Amino acid sequence: MNKTEHLSKRQLQALQTRENLLNAGRIIFLEKGFQKATMTQINELAKTGYGTAYLYFRNKDELFTALMENIMKKMYEVADRPFQPQTKQEAYAQIKEQTRLFLQLALEEKEMMQAINEATGVSEIVREKWNQIRLRFITAITKDITQVQQSGLARKKVNTVLIAKGWFYMNEQLMWDLVLNAITDDINDIAETITDLYTGGLYK
Amino acid sequence: MNKTEHLSKRQLQALQTRENLLNAGRIIFLEKGFQKATMTQINELAKTGYGTAYLYFRNKDELFTALMENIMKKMYEVADRPFQPQTKQEAYAQIKEQTRLFLQLALEEKEMMQAINEATGVSEIVREKWNQIRLRFITAITKDITQVQQSGLARKKVNTVLIAKGWFYMNEQLMWDLVLNAITDDINDIAETITDLYTGGLYK
Amino acid sequence: MNKTEHLSKRQLQALQTRENLLNAGRIIFLEKGFQKATMTQINELAKTGYGTAYLYFRNKDELFTALMENIMKKMYEVADRPFQPQTKQEAYAQIKEQTRLFLQLALEEKEMMQAINEATGVSEIVREKWNQIRLRFITAITKDITQVQQSGLARKKVNTVLIAKGWFYMNEQLMWDLVLNAITDDINDIAETITDLYTGGLYK
């Protein structure tokens, strides 16, 4: 028991250090952006030695992706929302809500998302991480489409994956527009508009 | 006249030099990608002095964007295709064809598009250039939507720009997937599938 | 008695740990070479804590030199071979045999010698250790020369130390050539050739 307590102290200390680095990283990355942020700045802010960060993160990219974990988890929750509509109306409501939550989440973490957007173009590792999120959504959407097709709600399209991708990309890019302040529409309006399009099509 | 002729010669010479640099640039950029390509390599291949490129292009980014001009022109042609459908069927056909042409063009210039994709994440200037293309498409699509709404073919959606963006983003991202070999579907199938979705919606 | 026994156990444990570290060190050093070998790797292989190695060895260099001890002991045995020739022929035979043993020993420990060769250029401590071996040989050879001079077998040269050094350096460098695969001659031939030169000179 003494030993466990002893180890616990050390582990706690280490956990604290990791937390400090993460906090410092968040501040520096959001302030400077991914490229301009330096490990030195982060270590200084965390008041840890220059090499300490490398004890917990293989490199700058992985420190950043660790910071993405939180968002990813939330994104996954949105992606994996249960989807079992009985009617077209239910489907519409649930899809719209998912889109809204997706946009809302992005806006809640606006600064971090901006950093991710930048990092994505620069770091292979971050790009891959983001692609995991994309994949999760696309996979989930694909499943959802298949389901509503089977339940007779949706048309029998040939390529569900393609539609899932298309639909997600529409969501994703509008999300980036929001995050980068390229559009200022209300997320409710956006969700409604594109869900309308997705579910009902443009033409009469 | 003598003077003019002399200037003309020099101008021709200059044009030739510019052409050499562009050709060299194309080769190097496609071979190495945007980041790894160096001005030195380009100048060497063009057999011009190390500073000569800067007489014609403000910097590396602008040499690259100059190389994008050709593609942009073709993209603009696709974006600006006349769109005056009388029936839903005509609309569908024309939209599908536009999508198909867009994807086809990207695939025809696959290597260059790969370089653009990379450069877009790295260079502000290239990103802006690409955004011009986006804007052109979105503007054109917005106009098209407005038109079909007025002609009674399409539903009266509130936010045409949002729909235009969404639709374009769907096209764009699937285009990148194609260019980066993330999907291998036939472009006809892709065009058909997403045009179906766009025009008719997913649900019955 | 209980206490002594207890200490004894600990001492044995400690000896075991030291042995583990040495074994791990040997494996890592031979595999990676001196510079590329890391204390972390050694500790991991020995399954000891990261700081444990420093309980037994002041630093990386001393862990390495500890690994040299075995070779040094054997080298010393070769250096200190009794040398009391009655005739020139006996002298020749004994010298040649010493040279041969020296080369043989080096080849038997080829990999370790390669590591030593590398380490010698990098680590002051290892260099000093190797210089101890050199000194031992040179001292012994000096004594031998003095002896054969006094017994009338050899010419009365002025500077016996210089000759001893010269002769040893000839041996040493050819040994390195062998160890580093720069020459592939049979060690017997080498021993014979240079002993011929040493004892009889190049000229008639």
Added chain:
Amino acid sequence: MNKTEHLSKRQLQALQTRENLLNAGRIIFLEKGFQKATMTQINELAKTGYGTAYLYFRNKDELFTALMENIMKKMYEVADRPFQPQTKQEAYAQIKEQTRLFLQLALEEKEMMQAINEATGVSEIVREKWNQIRLRFITAITKDITQVQQSGLARKKVNTVLIAKGWFYMNEQLMWDLVLNAITDDINDIAETITDLYTGGLYK
């Protein structure tokens, strides 16, 4: 002619810059040793931009080896001295003189040789450069031995290369001893002593 003059000016300037870097390099390398010398220090002393040195030398190692060129040239001259003795006495005199010149040259450039000795253990490139010098000597000596064997002055040894190597290594290592102040003997004495051994052997 104007053009040539123009080019000449530039080339002269460039040559001057290269010279400045070389001079600065010499000073810094001799002062700090190979490892502790930094390119920044050298550039600062040469009053050139931080990247300028890399215009003339691929890296730190090559700047150093450029500094060795001068010594190498002189070494080569010593190595390639004509050797056509008619008698054993002439051979002895010429060999001794070559050894003396070799040691003398090393002592004249003592500090640089110390730096080379250090660099040799650390830099692969420098090591290779030094091996070129070794090879030049060994090749020349091999030729010399073959010659005196054919002219009947020397015994017909089997392996001339081995003897050449042995003889050179003896010279080389004593040279390092001198350069590193491990021995303080007069170079004349050294040359005489080891030439005696080489030509006449140790034994009567």
Added chain:
DNA sequence: TATGAATGAGCATTCATTCAT
């Protein structure tokens, strides 16, 4: 005797861009 978290020094190198000629 053992652990392992924490430390922090230390530096080569690239390459877009400029500007004197």
Added chain:
DNA sequence: TATGAATGAATGCTCATTCAT
């Protein structure tokens, strides 16, 4: 119009070693 010598900013990462526990 062309040259090419010169510039200089900018930073991640390793790993031997220490020391509190």
